[in-house]
Amino acid sequence: MISLWDSSLQEKIGELHDDTWSIEINDSIEENRPARDWHQYISGSFAQFKCSLCKKGWGSKRVQVLFHFHLNSARNRGTIKVRRFKQKCRRCTQAPWEEPNFPVENIDVLVERLVKKIRVKCYREDLGQPNRSSVFSGRVNGPHETAHCEACHKGVCTQAN
Template identity: 80%
Template sequence: MISLWNSSLQDQISELHDDTWNIEIDETIEENRPARDWHQYISGSFAQFRCSLCRKGWGSKRVQVLFHFHLDTKINQGTIKVRRFKQKCRRCTQAQWEDPNFPVENIDVLIERLVRNIRKKCYREDLGETNRSSVFNGKINGPHESAHCEACHKGICSQAN
């Protein structure tokens, strides 16, 4: 799973100076708490979920992704930590937080937005404004359900109702 994120990152960041960048999933990072000399970026996208108890699947257009990133210029090494916020099944009373499954196209869009942010923050590049949209294939019924959204529970969901 991280290989899709890393592959997209390497495709899009390869032209950045002589620095090497690595990406890792870190479910412990918190909004507004990046380590010293780290930057933060939050984006949202469409993803699919599947309940590990009843196997019901659902999609959400409002899945938040938190990135913390840092460039160590002494060793030309950049590190990116990613937290993908989870959702719970609304059917199961003992529902667990389930990991999102992003379409490859949406991972590419998320990484593209992140790389633009890295170029602005770490390399001080002025890139102007562009914003590519994520891909949404499917049907979403009903409103966003804050009770089943981890990002809402953490207070960072941009779509909380």
């Protein structure tokens, strides 16, 4: 899974000031707690989920993704930590938190938005460009369910019930 995120990142950030950037999935990062000299960006996108117990699948239009990023100018290295917030199956009483599965197009949109934030925060560029939107394919029925959203439990979700 990280290879999709990394290949999208390398494609979009490639020529930035001769710096090398890496990306890692890190479920321990917390909203509003980036390390000193790190920046934070939160975005949402559509993703699919599948229950590991009953195998039921569902889609969510507002899956939160938290990014912490930092540029070490002395070493020409940038680091990005990504937390993809999970959801629980509403059918299973002992349901575990399930990982989101983002379409490749949506990973590209999320990374494109992130690279714009990096260019503004780390390189002080003035972009003034609108964001591209995520691709949504499929049907999503019903309201957002706070009880089954990890981002809601962590106080990160901006989706109204």
